[in-house]
Amino acid sequence: MPLLYVPGNHDPNVRPIDTTFVALDHRVQIPGPEGCDNVDGRILQVAGLRVAGLGGSLRYKEGPNQYTQAQMRWRAINLEFRARLKRVPSGRRRVDVLITHAPPFGAGPAEDAAHVGFVAFHRIIQRLRPTLLVHGHVHPYGKTQPERRVDGTRIINAIPSRVIEI
Ligand SMILES: [Zn+2]
Numbered sequence: 001m002p003l004l005y006v007p008g009n010h011d012p013n014v015r016p017i018d019t020t021f022v023a024l025d026h027r028v029q030i031p032g033p034e035g036c037d038n039v040d041g042r043i044l045q046v047a048g049l050r051v052a053g054l055g056g057s058l059r060y061k062e063g064p065n066q067y068t069q070a071q072m073r074w075r076a077i078n079l080e081f082r083a084r085l086k087r088v089p090s091g092r093r094r095v096d097v098l099i100t101h102a103p104p105f106g107a108g109p110a111e112d113a114a115h116v117g118f119v120a121f122h123r124i125i126q127r128l129r130p131t132l133l134v135h136g137h138v139h140p141y142g143k144t145q146p147e148r149r150v151d152g153t154r155i156i157n158a159i160p161s162r163v164i165e166i
Pocket residue numbers: 008009010057101136137138
């Protein structure tokens with residue numbers, strides 16, 4: 001089974017190292033869990049679905065995988081640009097599933113600064129119209145989180161786990 005992930009605010013830096021000046025025969029250690037694909041800032045085609053990702057939460061302290069609203073805006077624009085460069089058969093979506101760590105701004109019940117979510121996700125939803133956005137970060141602590149919709153995209157909080165039919 002393909003296993004894709006994006007890092008969250010409690011995860012270490014799993015960004016691939018810059019291999020520009022590394023000898024070709026040097027084996028590069030890919031950071032992050034083995035056997036999985038980090039889809040943060042990328043678009044991967046798996047099981048017939050185009051899956052994109054934007055990891056991290058709003059910056060609230062020092063550490064990796066945290067971004068200001070402005071930083072996430074640039075990350076989202078970059079991902080949107082990558083999505084537009086991909087050839088997609090007409091009538092197909094450029095991105096079917098968007099995996100994020102934090103929710104879109106205002107789409108969750110949280111109001112504290114670390115959990116309000118990213119404004120930029122609304123723009124990328126409007127532009128790419130994914131069928132589904134799956135996020136984490138907002139811990140419902142036993143309360144079932146209802147599925148929500150933003151501009152026709154299903155928004156699902158996957159904590160602690162979810163089986164989703166597409
Ligand atoms: Zn989190």
